[in-house]
Amino acid sequence: MENSKAAFRDYLQLEKNYSPLTVNAYLNDVGFFETFLIVNFEQENLQEVNYSQIRSWIVSLVDGGISNVSVNRKISSLKSYYKFLLKTKQIEVSPLLKHKSLKVPKTLQIPFSEKELNEVLTQIKYPEGFEGIRDKLIIDLFYTTGIRRTELIHLKMANIDQSNSTLKVLGKRNKERILPLLPIIINQFNSYLSERSCLEQIKDEAFFFLTLKGVKLNDSLVYRLINDYFSNVSEKVKKSPHILRHTFATHLLNNGADLNSVKELLGHSSLASTQIYTHNSLSELKKVYGAAHPRSQK
Missing domain, CATH: 1.10.443.10 (Intergrase catalytic core)
Incomplete structure (x- = not known):
């Protein structure tokens, strides 16, 4: 897993040209999910994850008071990770293939006059x-x-x-x-x-x-x-x-x-x-x- 995360970091930095802050946020989100898997399913291999496990993580985040906007951002990080695994042929199908983002209220930013x-x-x-x-x-x-x-x-x-x-x-x-x-x-x-x-x-x-x-x-x-x-x-x-x-x-x-x-x-x-x-x-x-x-x- 560590080698895979290091390769994912390189992918975000070198191929996607993401900023250091964005790269760290993505890696942290993937790391939090990995910890959730270990604690709740005694599973360490992210390549063998199914959507029901991801859904359990989403439920735990929402129950913990995390906003839908923040949950969607974390899942977006996870999506990027599985896209990377697909691209590098480490998996054949993303567990997030049919995932739909949580609904968030549309907020209109009010500009200064x-x-x-x-x-x-x-x-x-x-x-x-x-x-x-x-x-x-x-x-x-x-x-x-x-x-x-x-x-x-x-x-x-x-x-x-x-x-x-x-x-x-x-x-x-x-x-x-x-x-x-x-x-x-x-x-x-x-x-x-x-x-x-x-x-x-x-x-x-x-x-x-x-x-x-x-x-x-x-x-x-x-x-x-x-x-x-x-x-x-x-x-x-x-x-x-x-x-x-x-x-x-x-x-x-x-x-x-x-x-x-x-x-x-x-x-x-x-x-x-x-x-x-x-x-x-x-x-x-x-x-x-x-x-x-x-x-x-x-």
Whole structure:
């Protein structure tokens, strides 16, 4: 089993180009299932599993208070493992062949309003110096490019082409895309780089965004930064970098942007992923339609 898991890790890293976090999550899920098998069925060989055993695991997860969303994610990891075993001819049929995902309630992510974005970018007070300039740039970059949190964290100095006002982003599965930059962002870049050059020490020289100690940012710092600043202007329950990405797409669509163009900017592989943002745009469209159509007043 250990050899098989090591080969599975290589498959996820090298063939699927998954991030280290995703790889570890997949391996952990498979490991949890393996432990469940040993404890409940005294079985160690995952290649001889049947669906009833997997169903027992699902029941135990749900009974333990795990949400359907989390259960589906764990089963997705297991599916990937059995697809790998099929591909490497270690099994002939996946035990999850006829599995159907658990139903989950559809939740609509609520984007920030244009008013909230204007307030957070122009009216609240930022700290003096490096951190204040950096924080405002991060918020504006999220909002004007739709960049993902991990893409922002791993942004390199070499990825920025100020002469062409573009940004090269390394997205999911190492897929590169070029994003246009607005003049207001270029101006903020210059201010930030001036402050960055005055840091006492820089350990992670290659990375664009740094902490005061000169090291690259981490996930929790960026999440906390967005949550803290938007708590000053918004009462929405969820205030995160992903909501800013969601806001970027929604505001573009609300103002007439083409769905395919938004898809390219977001780095989605299919339109299906982008279409979730049209729900909010449709809501806005209904308001305009209701206010403007002559028959709406009758």
